[in-house]
Amino acid sequence: MLGEDIRMALASMAGNRLRTFLSLLGIMIGVASVVAILNLGRSVTESISESFEIGGLDTVNVMPRGQARETMIFTEEFAYDLMEEIEGIREVLPTVSSMANVRKGQEISEGVQVQGVTSGYFPSNALELDEGAFFGPIDNINRRQVCVIGKELAEELFPAGDALGSYVSVFRNQAKSFLVIGILAERDESLGASYNSTLFMPYNTYVQRFRRTDQVGTYVVKVAEGYDATAVADDIEGYLDEIAGSDYYRLFSPATVKEMSDSVMSTFSMFLAAIAAISLVVGGIGIMNIMLVSVVERTGEIGIRKALGASPKAIRMQFLVESVTLSLSGGLIGLAAGTALSFAAVSLAGWSLHISLGAIAVSLLFSLFIGVFFGWYPAAKAARLQPMEALSRD
Amino acid sequence: MSSAIRLEDVSRLYFVGDTVVRALDGITLSIEEGSFTAIVGPSGSGKSTLMSLIGCLDLPTSGRILIAGEDTSGMDEDELALLRNRHIGFVFQHFSLLPRMSALDNAALPLLYAGIPLRERRKRAAGMLERVGLGDRMDHRPSELSGGQKQRVAIARALINDPAIILADEPTGALDSATGHEVMDIFHGLNREGHTIVFVTHDNALASECSRMVRLSDGRVADAG
Numbered sequence: 368m369l370g371e372d373i374r375m376a377l378a379s380m381a382g383n384r385l386r387t388f389l390s391l392l393g394i395m396i397g398v399a400s401v402v403a404i405l406n407l408g409r410s411v412t413e414s415i416s417e418s419f420e421i422g423g424l425d426t427v428n429v430m431p432r433g434q435a436r437e438t439m440i441f442t443e444e445f446a447y448d449l450m451e452e453i454e455g456i457r458e459v460l461p462t463v464s465s466m467a468n469v470r471k472g473q474e475i476s477e478g479v480q481v482q483g484v485t486s487g488y489f490p491s492n493a494l495e496l497d498e499g500a501f502f503g504p505i506d507n508i509n510r511r512q513v514c515v516i517g518k519e520l521a522e523e524l525f526p527a528g529d530a531l532g533s534y535v536s537v538f539r540n541q542a543k544s545f546l547v548i549g550i551l552a553e554r555d556e557s558l559g560a561s562y563n564s565t566l567f568m569p570y571n572t573y574v575q576r577f578r579r580t581d582q583v584g585t586y587v588v589k590v591a592e593g594y595d596a597t598a599v600a601d602d603i604e605g606y607l608d609e610i611a612g613s614d615y616y617r618l619f620s621p622a623t624v625k626e627m628s629d630s631v632m633s634t635f636s637m638f639l640a641a642i643a644a645i646s647l648v649v650g651g652i653g654i655m656n657i658m659l660v661s662v663v664e665r666t667g668e669i670g671i672r673k674a675l676g677a678s679p680k681a682i683r684m685q686f687l688v689e690s691v692t693l694s695l696s697g698g699l700i701g702l703a704a705g706t707a708l709s710f711a712a713v714s715l716a717g718w719s720l721h722i723s724l725g726a727i728a729v730s731l732l733f734s735l736f737i738g739v740f741f742g743w744y745p746a747a748k749a750a751r752l753q754p755m756e757a758l759s760r761d
Numbered sequence: 762m763s764s765a766i767r768l769e770d771v772s773r774l775y776f777v778g779d780t781v782v783r784a785l786d787g788i789t790l791s792i793e794e795g796s797f798t799a800i801v802g803p804s805g806s807g808k809s810t811l812m813s814l815i816g817c818l819d820l821p822t823s824g825r826i827l828i829a830g831e832d833t834s835g836m837d838e839d840e841l842a843l844l845r846n847r848h849i850g851f852v853f854q855h856f857s858l859l860p861r862m863s864a865l866d867n868a869a870l871p872l873l874y875a876g877i878p879l880r881e882r883r884k885r886a887a888g889m890l891e892r893v894g895l896g897d898r899m900d901h902r903p904s905e906l907s908g909g910q911k912q913r914v915a916i917a918r919a920l921i922n923d924p925a926i927i928l929a930d931e932p933t934g935a936l937d938s939a940t941g942h943e944v945m946d947i948f949h950g951l952n953r954e955g956h957t958i959v960f961v962t963h964d965n966a967l968a969s970e971c972s973r974m975v976r977l978s979d980g981r982v983a984d985a986g
């Protein structure tokens with residue numbers, strides 16, 4: 368019976384193609400926009416996530432600030448304190464950094480980010496070499512004047528490409544010479560940092576040579592596997608508020624930012640989708656309209672069917688199935704159109720398309736619901752027709 | 762012989778504005794099983810109204826109608842639908858076929874509501890169309906058939922569930938006299954097989970071929986035959 372009802376519905380739709388298409392426009396546009404918005408939202412979220420992942424979602428940066436030095440908390444020992452106090456930390460890498468001018472012969476780079484780090488910093492931040500080598504623990508202990516520089520900086524100072532094995536001068540009051548032992552591979556920006564024009568030197572070298580004029584250092588906290596970086600960040604924050612107070616440090620964790628951005632993005636796209644869903648109601652009214660017209664037009668047919676033994680239930684079912692078939696067809700076309708639309712938009716923006724499975728489920732369920740909801744009244748009207756009345760009304 | 766159809770003091774009133782139209786006015790009538798009854802009378806005398814009441818397409822304003830001994834006045838819509846489907850076959854003056862369906866699907870339609878599977882429906886409808894001489898027109902739409910052919914599809918449809926009662930309201934009214942006679946021959950054949958047939962006609966010659974003739978006048982039985 369259901370199969371027969373679907374067959375009849377398709378036949379009746381095919382019998383009036385243009386009208387069917389026009390009455391489906393509303394629901395098609397509605398579903399297409401909901402699907403496009405949810406797909407786009409998902410694609411944007413994913414592309415933001417990818418950029419967070421480059422920066423390391425297992426990282427929490429703790430940056431002392433203000434009069435922090437007076438508290439005498441943020442010493443090198445603080446790294447060990449942190450590891451003991453907070454659960455879920457794999458390692459704490461102290462770093463220091465400042466801006467300096469770097470020169471090689473006639474070439475000079477102004478305001479270069481100079482960072483003193485321990486050798487663990489490189490693998491922790493997934494930094495890779497283009498050529499040469501990273502400095503190791505021995506270089507740190509011996510406070511050797513070696514450096515690893517970003518690709519862009521290397522090209523700026525050494526247009527001829529002979530950076531590796533050469534010396535550069537780092538200016539801070541006075542110039543100091545550093546041997547370039549490694550050049551970083553280029554990499555995409557994440558949260559505004561790409562390391563492409565940074566100069567890295569051993570932590571102890573930096574402390575000895577530059578500390579007097581320095582900026583405040585950063586503790587790069589690496590979260591152990593199996594722990595939630597957001598939760599660890601919260602723990603650290605709680606601990607620091609207790610021992611130092613919130614004025615004396617700043618905490619930055621990509622995972623926390625990502626969590627916020629994800630939730631903002633999904634709220635935002637849900638909000639837009641909800642607005643677009645209003646057009647689905649308009650689409651539903653389109654379906655109801657066409658079904659009401661169809662019931663009036665087919666009054667004679669309904670009379671004949673009833674005369675031949677169709678029960679009210681059978682008639683109601685026939686028209687409900689027709690309305691659901693209509694709205695689902697509209698929904699499917701809308702789904703295809705919305706997917707194509709989001710694909711086009713995402714391609715233009717240079718992201719990759721992430722199909723929102725939720726959008727597919729929601730749009731099909733919504734179409735089904737609209738078919739039943741807006742088809743109910745016309746179908747009930749058809750079912751209620753008295754056979755004699757229906758027959759004599761042609 | 763028992764009554765296939767029994768009407769007891771049946772009236773059907775129409776209320777049009779302030780006026781009351783007494784389409785049927787206290788009809789009492791029994792139609793025996795296996796009989797072939799012609800209903801005659803002037804236009805507006807209530808013949809069609811009577812047929813639709815017998816066929817349970819309409820309900821009387823007052824009075825009782827019994828089909829095969831069953832009182833229909835207490836039945837709900839589902840029971841009436843079942844009764845129409847299993848016990849009554851309709852043939853209308855203007856054929857009343859569904860225009861978008863083939864002759865085969867039109868003839869098979871009552872079987873859909875009897876819950877018969879598609880293959881079986883098609884097989885039985887094909888057999889029935891063969892019987893009324895339309896074996897070579899099964900895939901034609903009604904618009905591709907002549908009046909006589911359409912009426913034969915309608916007869917095949919009326920017969921498909923093997924109903925005890927066949928009701929025909931001016932089945933020859935839209936046909937020329939030769940085709941009308943062919944259709945009448947089919948009805949006579951069905952009557953010989955045992956179907957109870959009630960049909961409305963204006964044609965006295967056709968009416969006189971029947972075993973009984975009931976004459977209506979102003980919604981009353983003027984001559985019960």
Ligand SMILES: Nc1ncnc2c1ncn2[C@@H]1O[C@H](COP(=O)(O)OP(=O)(O)O)[C@@H](O)[C@H]1O
Nearest residue numbers: 775777782784803804805806807808809810811
């Ligand atoms: N739906 C209706 N509303 C009002 N009056 C009707 C309706 N149907 C039939 N009638 C009236 O009932 C009377 C009998 O009609 P009908 O049974 O069609 O007569 P017949 O078939 O004998 O020509 C007529 O006077 C007709 O006008």
Ligand SMILES: [Mg+2]
Nearest residue numbers: 808809810930
């Ligand atoms: Mg009439």
